[in-house]
Amino acid sequence: MATFANVEVVRTDKKIGVEIEFFGATREAVAEKIKEKGLKIKVEGWSNRKSFKGEWKLTTDASVTSTGTGAGRGLEIVSPPLTIDEMERQLQLVCEALNEVNAQVDRTTGVHVHHEIDDLGLNDIKNIYRIYKKHNTVIDEFMPKSRRADSIYNRYCGGLTELDMQRVERAESIAELGYGERYRTLNFQSYVKYGTIEFRQHSGTTEFEKIFNWILITQMMVASAKKKKTIKPLAPSANPTMAFNKEIGIYNTVQGVWVRDRKKALKKVA
Numbered sequence: 001m002a003t004f005a006n007v008e009v010v011r012t013d014k015k016i017g018v019e020i021e022f023f024g025a026t027r028e029a030v031a032e033k034i035k036e037k038g039l040k041i042k043v044e045g046w047s048n049r050k051s052f053k054g055e056w057k058l059t060t061d062a063s064v065t066s067t068g069t070g071a072g073r074g075l076e077i078v079s080p081p082l083t084i085d086e087m088e089r090q091l092q093l094v095c096e097a098l099n100e101v102n103a104q105v106d107r108t109t110g111v112h113v114h115h116e117i118d119d120l121g122l123n124d125i126k127n128i129y130r131i132y133k134k135h136n137t138v139i140d141e142f143m144p145k146s147r148r149a150d151s152i153y154n155r156y157c158g159g160l161t162e163l164d165m166q167r168v169e170r171a172e173s174i175a176e177l178g179y180g181e182r183y184r185t186l187n188f189q190s191y192v193k194y195g196t197i198e199f200r201q202h203s204g205t206t207e208f209e210k211i212f213n214w215i216l217i218t219q220m221m222v223a224s225a226k227k228k229k230t231i232k233p234l235a236p237s238a239n240p241t242m243a244f245n246k247e248i249g250i251y252n253t254v255q256g257v258w259v260r261d262r263k264k265a266l267k268k269v270a
Helices: 027-036 084-100 122-134 136-141 162-170 190-194 208-227 240-248 254-268
Strands: 016-022 041-043 056-060 075-078 111-116 196-199
Touching: 016 084, 016 208, 027 041, 027 056, 027 075, 027 084, 084 208, 111 190, 111 208, 122 136, 122 162, 122 208, 122 240, 136 240, 136 254, 190 196, 196 208, 208 240, 208 254, 240 254
Parallel strands: 041 056
Antiparallel strands: 016 075, 016 111, 056 075, 111 196
């Protein structure tokens, strides 16, 4: 049986942020468990302000409103900006804590990942959009139905439309890219505040493996976007999953296998 290694970590000096939405546990219980894991955390009401330096932030999230939650009962835990190595360490502890207090997720919850892109130029950032749009069918296939472009539940992470892409292609400055919709699979409005691009599509989960693989995959999208001058259209004869994996450099890696296995698992429950 073939064995695969993790993708080679890139952009190790750039910071990453993650936001995990959930319900079913009190803020007090979550904060106490996080502290037991040796991490700093600040509990506060809803705010779109950055988390404190070195501290995770725990806040309410009114968008988490499905069965069993009720409006205003959802929570969101937000990381401080972390390098990939430190994110891996701290995220594992946070996921352990959330599972130990029985935090729950449903189709109204999501995981959002921010990548620092202050080193990218205009065409590099456009390439992130081009890669995502080119491979959106494959990405949809390893996301639950509630997070796909045609779902009635994904009002906070709608798919990239042709109008979105026309606006991206017309942009003559990085600032113009920030005029787009926030609630898309890619959100560039975060660049003005944080110097990041936000990947919003992943479903809610407290599983470390799912979140960290998605972080690595989106990190590779950013790296590929910077590396490539142009993004070629998908060839009609191409295997879509293989093309995606090769485009972003995860072919024959643990993350490439994870994409394949997630697609198979979700197809069975479709």
